[in-house]
Amino acid sequence: MMNRNFKIYLGVGLMALYCLFPIYFLVLYSFEPSEAAYHSPPVFYPIAFTFSNYTGVFKSIPLARYALNSIIVATSATFLTLLFGSMAAYGVSVLKFRGRDLFLNSLILLGFFPAATMIFPIYKMFSDINLLNNYLALILPYTVGGLPLTTWVMATYFENIPKDLLDAASVDGLSIGGTYAKIMIPLSLPALSTVAILDFIAFWNEFIYALTFMPDSNMRTVTVGISLISGRFTYQYPWGQIIAAALMVTIPLVIMVFVAQEKIISGLTAGAVKG
Amino acid sequence: MRKRTYSLFLQEKIAGYGFLAPTVVVLAAVVAFPLIYSLIASFYSYTFVSPGFNLFVGLENYINALNDSYFWNSLLVTLSFVIAVVSIEFILGFIIALMLNRDIKFKSIYYTILTIPMLLSPVAVGLVWKMLLHPDLGVVNYFLSLFGIGPINWLGSPKGAFWSVLFVDIWQQISFMILLLLAGLVSLPKEPYEAATIDGANEWQKLFFITIPLMKPVIIVTLLIRTIFAFRTYDLIYVMTRGGPGVSTEVLSYFIYRKTFMGLNFAEAAATSYVLLVVVFVLVFVMFKFMEEEK
Numbered sequence: 145m146m147n148r149n150f151k152i153y154l155g156v157g158l159m160a161l162y163c164l165f166p167i168y169f170l171v172l173y174s175f176e177p178s179e180a181a182y183h184s185p186p187v188f189y190p191i192a193f194t195f196s197n198y199t200g201v202f203k204s205i206p207l208a209r210y211a212l213n214s215i216i217v218a219t220s221a222t223f224l225t226l227l228f229g230s231m232a233a234y235g236v237s238v239l240k241f242r243g244r245d246l247f248l249n250s251l252i253l254l255g256f257f258p259a260a261t262m263i264f265p266i267y268k269m270f271s272d273i274n275l276l277n278n279y280l281a282l283i284l285p286y287t288v289g290g291l292p293l294t295t296w297v298m299a300t301y302f303e304n305i306p307k308d309l310l311d312a313a314s315v316d317g318l319s320i321g322g323t324y325a326k327i328m329i330p331l332s333l334p335a336l337s338t339v340a341i342l343d344f345i346a347f348w349n350e351f352i353y354a355l356t357f358m359p360d361s362n363m364r365t366v367t368v369g370i371s372l373i374s375g376r377f378t379y380q381y382p383w384g385q386i387i388a389a390a391l392m393v394t395i396p397l398v399i400m401v402f403v404a405q406e407k408i409i410s411g412l413t414a415g416a417v418k419g
Numbered sequence: 420m421r422k423r424t425y426s427l428f429l430q431e432k433i434a435g436y437g438f439l440a441p442t443v444v445v446l447a448a449v450v451a452f453p454l455i456y457s458l459i460a461s462f463y464s465y466t467f468v469s470p471g472f473n474l475f476v477g478l479e480n481y482i483n484a485l486n487d488s489y490f491w492n493s494l495l496v497t498l499s500f501v502i503a504v505v506s507i508e509f510i511l512g513f514i515i516a517l518m519l520n521r522d523i524k525f526k527s528i529y530y531t532i533l534t535i536p537m538l539l540s541p542v543a544v545g546l547v548w549k550m551l552l553h554p555d556l557g558v559v560n561y562f563l564s565l566f567g568i569g570p571i572n573w574l575g576s577p578k579g580a581f582w583s584v585l586f587v588d589i590w591q592q593i594s595f596m597i598l599l600l601l602a603g604l605v606s607l608p609k610e611p612y613e614a615a616t617i618d619g620a621n622e623w624q625k626l627f628f629i630t631i632p633l634m635k636p637v638i639i640v641t642l643l644i645r646t647i648f649a650f651r652t653y654d655l656i657y658v659m660t661r662g663g664p665g666v667s668t669e670v671l672s673y674f675i676y677r678k679t680f681m682g683l684n685f686a687e688a689a690a691t692s693y694v695l696l697v698v699v700f701v702l703v704f705v706m707f708k709f710m711e712e713e714k
């Protein structure tokens with residue numbers, strides 16, 4: 145018994161170590177001058193502790209502005225994805241139409257389509273209707289990108305809501321819209337919050353659309369901003385600042401996930417298991 | 420009475436379509452236009468040097484796309500990448516999820532540790548790993564040298580680059596697999612296990628005859644979701660290798676991107692996208708057939 149427990153702790157411990165060791169170096173290097181990255185042998189513990197990377201980032205790039213852009217884009221896109229996705233999922237469950245599977249399967253098919261193939265046509269369209277450098281230029285494609293999986297998860301979730309409940313609702317005279325707002329949405333909060341968090345993370349970290357559809361330097365998102373930090377000289381790559389910035393923009397996500405941890409697990413349970 | 424049910428039915432139908440409308444409209448606006456635009460372009464000689472629909476070339480772009488050996492290379496790279504990451508993540512993830520499903524201490528700390536890689540942006544992850552994998556100055560080679568291994572040229576050799584990207588993708592994405600599988604394990608009923616214990620089944624028998632069969636739906640969903648995301652992998656490749664060295668890590672997303680923006684040949688890139696769409700369609704079709712059989 146002792147032996148087996150030991151093996152489990154060893155396995156889980158090794159996994160945690162694998163996850164943590166790059167994080168350790170991230171945090172370490174964020175508090176060291178950029179030259180630390182070029183030490184041989186590598187630096188393993190703090191030798192020249194400094195906050196200069198954290199303060200320096202704000203001089204190199206307008207990080208606060210980029211964060212604002214990211215917050216606006218990711219929040220709006222998450223909201224729209226959840227709203228439209230849950231509505232579509234409910235529509236599918238109400239209609240029970242023959243094309244139901246076809247509809248959901250084509251959504252999945254869309255999910256597979258690599259973003260890279262859509263970049264140019266979307267760019268062309270947005271530039272024709274003057275939408276580049278507009279928040280909508282990211283909100284719309286993100287929403288579309290998030291919809292397939294969100295709709296699919298919500299549709300499988302709705303399927304498992306007991307039919308008696310819906311019948312009771314219609315006996316009580318609740319309209320279809322009312323059933324959606326007063327029964328389906330409150331009942332599916334765990335699944336919704338899980339999908340919300342996964343969508344938000346994906347939108348927050350998205351790179352290639354954000355790089356292409358927001359050419360104006362004031363409209364960049366944090367992910368693009370960080371990738372474009374560069375030193376004054378090519379040989380002086382500002383590792384410290386890049387890492388400090390990457391850590392700073394991840395903190396909101398860490399807090400969000402930490403707060404919602406229990407919900408995520410239970411949401412996944414309900415959404416995926418019965419799927 | 421009959422009239423009333425009929426109108427109710429109609430009302431339901433209208434409301435149902437109403438609920439589908441926003442999704443359909445957004446999809447039509449953002450996806451349909453680009454899809455149709457590139458479909459038309461794929462039959463014309465549309466390059467950035469001479470943009471526009473002036474010269475109809477029929478299937479020429481498709482023939483060129485299929486004759487491009489880089490296309491087949493990137494298809495092969497993508498398939499090996501997807502199969503490798505999904506299967507390694509699944510096996511390793513399942514083992515870890517089984518371990519975490521036991522009565523062990525500090526569970527919530529493990530969850531937190533596991534989720535951190537998932538939260539970092541692939542761009543940041545790629546940059547950091549590039550630093551850690553540096554052949555002369557990187558931490559990874561330093562550790563290996565302590566055991567007399569290396570130095571390994573991680574990102575500079577074709578094989579090394581493929582495995583590095585794989586290894587970093589697993590580092591970042593495995594948590595998602597673990598969490599999904601764990602969510603499934605947690606909600607399994609207890610009774611079959613109790614019965615099996617009474618019948619004297621050992622741990623392996625319980626795993627193969629109870630856990631895995633009961634977990635099948637979760638496993639399929641997990642694999643499907645991960646396959647979709649692995650198929651779309653782009654950022655990590657862009658930051659870590661730009662498809663190189665040579666074309667050893669050139670996944671399809673990157674290949675099409677390169678063809679569009681560096682080859683400046685939008686029409687052929689569009690044709691390639693449509694070939695890809697057919698491949699994906701077959702893949703999804705097979706997968707759903709498989710899922711239906713499981714049900």
